[in-house]
Amino acid sequence: xxxxxxxxxxxxxxxxxxxxxxxxxxxxxxxxxxxxxxxxxxxxxxxxxxxxxxxxxxxxxxxxxxxxxxxxxxxxxxxxxxxxxxxxxxxxxxxxxxxxxxxxxxxxxxxxxxxxxxxxxxxxxxxxxxxxxxxxxxxxxxxxxxxxxxxxxxxxxxxxxxxxxxxxxxxxxxxxxxxxxxxxxxxxxxxxxxxxxxxxxxxxxxxxxxxxxxxxxxxxxxxxxxxxxxxxxxxxxxxxxxxxxxxxxxxxxxxxxx
Numbered sequence: 001x002x003x004x005x006x007x008x009x010x011x012x013x014x015x016x017x018x019x020x021x022x023x024x025x026x027x028x029x030x031x032x033x034x035x036x037x038x039x040x041x042x043x044x045x046x047x048x049x050x051x052x053x054x055x056x057x058x059x060x061x062x063x064x065x066x067x068x069x070x071x072x073x074x075x076x077x078x079x080x081x082x083x084x085x086x087x088x089x090x091x092x093x094x095x096x097x098x099x100x101x102x103x104x105x106x107x108x109x110x111x112x113x114x115x116x117x118x119x120x121x122x123x124x125x126x127x128x129x130x131x132x133x134x135x136x137x138x139x140x141x142x143x144x145x146x147x148x149x150x151x152x153x154x155x156x157x158x159x160x161x162x163x164x165x166x167x168x169x170x171x172x173x174x175x176x177x178x179x180x181x182x183x184x185x186x187x188x189x190x191x192x193x194x195x196x197x198x199x200x201x202x203x204x205x206x207x208x209x210x211x212x213x214x215x216x217x218x219x220x221x222x223x224x225x226x227x228x229x230x231x232x233x234x235x236x237x238x239x240x241x242x243x244x245x246x247x248x249x250x251x252x253x254x255x256x257x258x
Contacts, residue, residue, distance in 0.1 A: 058089045058092075058093075058103075058106075059089075059102075059106050059214070059215070060210070060211045060214055060215065061085050061086075061089060062082040062083075062085045062086045062089075062106075062110045063082070063126075063207050063210050063211060064085075064207075064211070065078075065081045065082055065084075065085045066078045066079075066081060066082040066123075066126055066207070067123070067203065067204060067207040069081040069082075070123045070203070071204075075117060075118070075121070075122075075123055076118075078117075078123060078126075079114040079117060079118060079126075082110050082113070082114055082126070083107075083110060083111065083114055085110075086103075086106055086107040086110040086111075087107060089103050089106065089107075090103040090104060090106070090107050109129070112129050113126045113127070113128075113129050113130065114126065116128050116129055123203045124198055124201060124202075124203045124206060127194060127198060127203075127206045127207075127210060128198065130190075130194070130210065131190075131191060131194045131195050131198060132191075134187045134188075134190040134191040134194070135187070135188075135191040135195075137183070137187040138184050138187035138188040138191060141180050141181075141183050141184035141187065142184050144180060145177055145180050145181065145184070148167075148173070149167075150173065150176035150177045150179070150180035151180050151183070152176045152179040152180045152183070152225055152228065152229070153166055153167070153172070153173065153176030153179075153180070153232070156176070156229055156232075162236075165236070166232060166236055168239075169232075169235050169236050169239045171231075171232070171235035171239075172231075172232035172233075172235045172236050172239075175228040175229070175231040175232035175235065176228060176229075176232055178224065178228050179221075179224055179225040179227075179228035179229065182220070182221045182224040182225065182228075183221050183225075186213075186217045186218070186220070186221045189213065189217070190209075190213045190217070193209050193213065194206060194209050194210065194213070197209055
């Protein structure tokens with residue numbers, strides 16, 4: 001009787017311990033899964049870094065305010081209106097609890113444009129900073145391709161914590177080259193078109209080109225980037241599988257011994 005009770009007790013204790021271990025393992029798995037989801041959220045997309053679609057569209061509002069105010073009033077009123085709109089966008093994003101960094105950067109960008117317009121005494125000076133910034137960006141993207149370090153690949157490797165391992169996969173490098181070229185073309189086109197309008201003193205058309213070649217072209221470049229990144233990730237995954245599936249020949253002496 002005693003042995004039977006003791007055996008039953010031991011079995012119950014074993015089952016209880018196993019249940020506790022299972023519960024602990026399940027809890028640890030949930031924490032790991034939660035950690036993985038958190039890690040995924042840490043790496044923002046390119047569009048998120050720009051403040052999302054609303055942030056990209058809102059970045060055109062200061063320009064929309066600047067040109068008509070300058071036409072109906074004067075340059076000083078146009079400068080203050082652009083600054084006011086940029087400040088309003090920043091406050092609005094703060095109230096909406098949206099990422100504030102893009103709005104802060106946009107506000108300082110408008111401030112620089114307004115300062116240049118004030119110093120030159122001409123409304124078209126407002127667009128000068130953007131024109132030469134586009135030229136600089138286009139140059140950086142092109143140089144990164146020539147150096148075989150396409151900037152899109154470098155940025156994506158940093159965002160997803162994969163580093164520069166993609167450089168060992170030719171197909172991935174070509175994909176990142178295509179995406180980098182798309183951005184170089186966008187910025188190069190902005191510079192060429194807007195610099196011509198600047199030289200022709202076409203302030204109104206400058207504003208139209210700034211908006212028309214802003215977020216619409218950015219959207220096209222983002223689509224190309226999305227396609228290229230998926231293609232590169234697929235190439236990297238295939239290369240990893242091929243590498244893992246490669247069989248290393250064993251030493252003949254070892255086979256004989258076995």
